[in-house]
Amino acid sequence: MLNKEELIRYNRQIILPDFGVEGQEKLKNASVLVIGAGGLGAPNLMYLAAAGVGRIGIIDFDEVSLSNLHRQVLFKTSEIGRSKAEVSSSRLSDLNPNVDIQIFNEPISSSNALDIIKEFDLVVDGSDNLPTRYLVNDACFFLGKPLVYGAIFRYEGQVSVFNQTDQDGVKGPNYRDLFPTPPPPELVPSCSEGGVMGVLPGIIGSMQANEAIKIITGIGTTLSGKLFLFDASDMSSRTLNITHQENNPLTGDDPKLTVLIDYEAFCSVSSDQPIIRNISPKALKAMITSDNPFVLDVREDYEYEIANIGGTLIPLNQLSDRLDEIPRNDQVIVMCKAGGRSEKAIRLLEKEGFDNLVNLSGGILAWQREIDPALKVY
Structure with missing residues (x-):
C-alpha cells in the first residue's frame, strides 16, 4: 500500500x-x-x-x-x-x-x-x-x-x-x-x-x-x-x-x-598452453634491490607518464613490431595496470619463442598497495 x-x-x-x-x-x-x-x-x-x-x-x-x-x-x-x-x-x-x-x-x-x-x-x-x-x-x-x-x-x-x-x-x-x-x-x-x-x-x-x-x-x-x-x-x-x-x-x-x-x-586459457609464471610485488622489489631485472611495461604512454616503476615501456599493441628490444636470455618481468594485459603480452611473446617471461601479479595497482602507497595510480 x-x-x-x-x-x-x-x-x-x-x-x-x-x-x-x-x-x-x-x-x-x-x-x-x-x-x-x-x-x-x-x-x-x-x-x-x-x-x-x-x-x-x-x-x-x-x-x-x-x-x-x-x-x-x-x-x-x-x-x-x-x-x-x-x-x-x-x-x-x-x-x-x-x-x-x-x-x-x-x-x-x-x-x-x-x-x-x-x-x-x-x-x-x-x-x-x-x-x-x-x-x-x-x-x-x-x-x-x-x-x-x-x-x-x-x-x-x-x-x-x-x-x-x-x-x-x-x-x-x-x-x-x-x-x-x-x-x-x-x-x-x-x-x-x-x-x-x-x-x-x-x-x-x-x-x-x-x-x-x-x-x-x-x-x-x-x-x-x-x-x-x-x-x-x-x-x-x-x-x-x-x-x-x-x-x-x-x-x-x-x-x-x-x-x-x-x-x-x-574462462582462462586452454590447458594446452603453458602456465604463466607470476611474481609478487614484494619479490620484484627484492629483485630490483639486489639485481637489475628487465621490467617490460605494456601499458599506454599516458598511463606510464602518470605512474611507473622505471620499467621499459612498450605498449601491448606495439609488441609485435619491437621484439628486438626485449631480451631473450635474461628473465623479463611483464607488467601492466592490473595483470590482464601483461598476461596477454606473455601469450603473444610465447608465440614468438620467448620462454623467459614472468607476470607481475596484480600489476602496478598491486605495487601501489604493497610497496608504494604514495604512488598516484589512475
Whole structure:
C-alpha cells in the first residue's frame, strides 16, 4: 500500500497508461540485486531506487578511484578510496529513503552466489568480466531468476534479458545460448585496456533498468530472446534474435552442467598452453634491490607518464613490431595496470619463442598497495 508521500513522489510514473498504483506497488514489493556498482551499476542503481523498487542489493568489493569518475556518476572526487558499495548505499538512501538498501562488500563467487541471489526477485548484471557473467547466469538459471544483461566496450553496448519465464510458462534463452563457452581471454579486452566512452554505460545501464522495471511490472515487451546492440559513435542500433541452442550445457540436448563451477578456470586459457609464471610485488622489489631485472611495461604512454616503476615501456599493441628490444636470455618481468594485459603480452611473446617471461601479479595497482602507497595510480 502506497502512503501519501509515495503517491506524490511517484506521481509522474503512476499516471502512465497501464502503470497506475498497481504497477507502483509491484515495484515497492520487488527486490533487485545489482552486480557491480560501476559504470553500468551506477545508472541502474539510481533509476531503480528513484523508480521505487522496494529492496535493492548491491554487490561490489571495489573502491572508488579517480579513473572511475568519468563514467561512474554515483561517486564524487572526495570519495576516492572509499567502498563503492557503502558510498552507493548512502547516495541511494538520500535519493529515496523509502528503499531498503542491502550491501555485499565482497566478490560474488561460486560459494556465495546462490545464497545471495535466492533472496532477490531478479538480478541486473553490471559486471565487466567473463567469469562473473557466466557465474551469475548459471546461478540465476538454477534458481529460476530472470537476469538483465548488459555489456559495454569503447563505443558499443549490448542489452538482453535472460532466463525470463513468459506468460505460458516457457523459459527464455540464457547467456549460454548466446555464448555457450567463453572466447579466448586475449579476444576480450576490458574497458581498462580498450577504453569506453563515458556516457555509454549511462545509456546501456538505463536500458537495463528499463528492462528490470518492465519485468517487475509486466508492462511492455522485454528483450527476452533478443540482443539489443547500440553504437554510440553513429547512434546506430540493431536487434538480434537469440534462440535456445542444442549445445547449451544448461538446457541443451545433453545438459551437463548441474552445479556452479570454478568460473575463473572455465574462462582462462586452454590447458594446452603453458602456465604463466607470476611474481609478487614484494619479490620484484627484492629483485630490483639486489639485481637489475628487465621490467617490460605494456601499458599506454599516458598511463606510464602518470605512474611507473622505471620499467621499459612498450605498449601491448606495439609488441609485435619491437621484439628486438626485449631480451631473450635474461628473465623479463611483464607488467601492466592490473595483470590482464601483461598476461596477454606473455601469450603473444610465447608465440614468438620467448620462454623467459614472468607476470607481475596484480600489476602496478598491486605495487601501489604493497610497496608504494604514495604512488598516484589512475
